[in-house]
Amino acid sequence: MKVQVQQLRKEFGKTVAVDNISFGFDSGHIFGFVGPNGAGKTTTMRIIATIEEPTDGDVLLNGISVREEPELARKLVGYVPDTLPSHADITVHEYLDFYARAYGLRGRKRDEAVGAIEEFTNVTGIRNKHIKALSKGMKQRVSLGRALVYDPDVLILDEPAAGLDPRARVELRELLTLLAERKKAILISSHILTELTEICNGVVIIERGKILETGTIDEVLKKSAPRRTVSVRLLDPQRLPLLLKELLQTPFVENARQANSEVIFESSGDESAACEILAQLIAKQFKITEFRQAKADLEDIFMTVTKGGVQ
């Protein structure tokens, strides 16, 4: 399954919520969709899920256009919105059963699908509970179950981790990883960026409806944070001034300074440059107890590339 977002544009009156964005992702990938509030993430996701119609551009799901054939496209997409199910007078099992029926599953096949999803999302124990009585985490599971019950190839998750406790977040991450292994193409938006760094293959950073960065996590990290901050500790802190002097004469080293009991510098080179610096220091008889690269994560990149602007 290939998902291709092509020059997508969505206007609400005079406001341009999504401004000519293009990106794509494949089966087995978890793609992070990151941006400040009001950046256009939810609008884009709603367009992919065929809830909104784009003003211009298109989204192709294996070549099926969400603009021209939304009914067909709808069968391929499972959408978990940022709002939780709040239906009155209906149990978890009945809720999932309804969506299985709505997507055309019949008879025993439907019962099996609902049973399997209840097991997969771990809601078997609460299948006869009313949805309204569930906790946020449980409702999120039911919401995910609803999106998965007809086994769609694409999964769109809008802030699925919002409001979940740490355990529920870990479980959600595990579920998503399993789904990616089952060859689902997953687009996920979240404000908890450290989690996205851990599970996503690729990322799109969006602000004011425009894409700021896109690519695999490593590509984006490289592009957006070309310098690495390295801190070095010595067994004998007395030798720190000497180490500082040595580093200032070393290629790729910039902004070297002594801070408390360590020397911190920025390396403009790649991983091998860092290895060479370490080897050089060892060769010069510095007894190094710690050589630590502070790798920029998605949160750093997000803070660097976005300005926090909303529309």
Add this chain to the structure above:
Amino acid sequence: MSRVLSNLKSHFANWRQWEVNPIVVKELRQAVRSWAVTGTLLLFLLVLFCSAVMFFVTQSFGVSTNQRMGAVIFSTFSVILTGASLLFIPLYVGVRVAAERQESDLDLLYISTLTPQRIIRGKFFCGAYVAILFFSACMPFMTFTNLLRGVDLPSIFFVLLCLFLAVCCAVQVAIFLACLPISRLLKIFVGLIAGVNCFWMTGMLTLWTSEMMRRGVGSMMSDRAFWAAFLTVCGLVFAATLLLHFLSVALISPPSANRALPVRIYMTAAWVVGAAISFLWAKNQNDARLVLPWAIASFVLFGISLVVVVSNQDKLSLRVQRAVPERLSIRAVAFLFYNGAAGGLVWLASLAAITYFVTWGVLTLGIFSSTLDPDEMSIFLTASAASVIYGFAYALTGLVLHRRFFAKRSPKLAGIFAVIVPAVWSLVPVMFFFFMNRLSTRDLEHTQLGNLFNIYVVNDNSQRTAHLLFATGWLAVMLALNFTWFARQLKNFQPLRRAKSPPPAAVEAPPIMPAAVN
């Protein structure tokens, strides 16, 4: 056509795999768990039981003293049943639909693969099933009244059938109102108005039930006129309910869908069937005047449709464009029935013109022995022509105002203008006279050109002719102002043709590493 037939054939061939509409299953599951339904049902049964006990305690059961005991109790039960089912069931169904249609939190059932038709049908059938539940609960009490004399079984079943049909119709009205794209506050307001109307309808049905009990349905069943009247009312109610059904489906369909098509096809079909029935009725009675109800109802419906039609988007969505036929002759017909204000205007103009000329022909050509007298005919023909032309002039004025001053705003504004223009035009002179302290019946009877309602107030037919001429002039100016727009719409009504562009490549991401999760 053959595709539709083969689909139907395979649908009926696989009847063993038919399943109940998922919406019906969901709604009924929710209904039986809902305190609103179970509580009302229990309360309803309690009221029925208490009324029955009250009768038993207070009434004498001697055959010689009260021959109409059964009819009186039945009437009381039917008032309770009508009140409970006509007020509660449409309210329950309407509130549920409105809650699911909230703009801020759209229920995902509207973006499942369920078609809008199935959703509306499911909601309607849920209302009908809940009504059956209420009627079944009431049935033992009502059949018991048959044992008490004064009411025959045909009356009981006929009245129950009519009440049930009235509840079904009210359910469809509630669904339609709940689907309206208006704010929650406005929906509550509209709901209150509908509720008041339900009270009024309950009263009317109660009176009608008493009358049926008094006369006895069994004795009327052999009368042809009784069945003719019954079937006519049923036909009209069924046609109105079906129209509301199609409108509800159109309202919940996405804007990019060809929402106008089913509504326009249905309205055209209903108009043709109405014409045929009216003509047969006129022929049967040999009275040309019997086509007038059809003509007047059609004109009123076209007037309302004009407001909806001019509120249509000008730009066709890709989905609609894909469905535009290649062949010119079929495309010409499709232009009338597909989304779009221009096609809709032509469609309505064609129907209005045919209605007018058919009525004119039937009234004047002497096909039937009875017809309107010449004065009445002249008034009818002039007034209806002027009204229709005014209607189109207002609609086109709405379009011009929208395009000139609010082109970037929603096309709904054109429809709003089409209502505001005649409203202002008719209210301003009245208010002027009122504030000048000169408002009298005679003043209102003066010719107020441009005021549609003035046509029906003026006394002299020459005043109506002046209206007709003014309306024609106004329409001509509006046609000229809309000509370029119309030509553009006609030109743009083309099947989808696109240049293929290479899609952007998917971002190549490394395979996922489960270890990273831990």
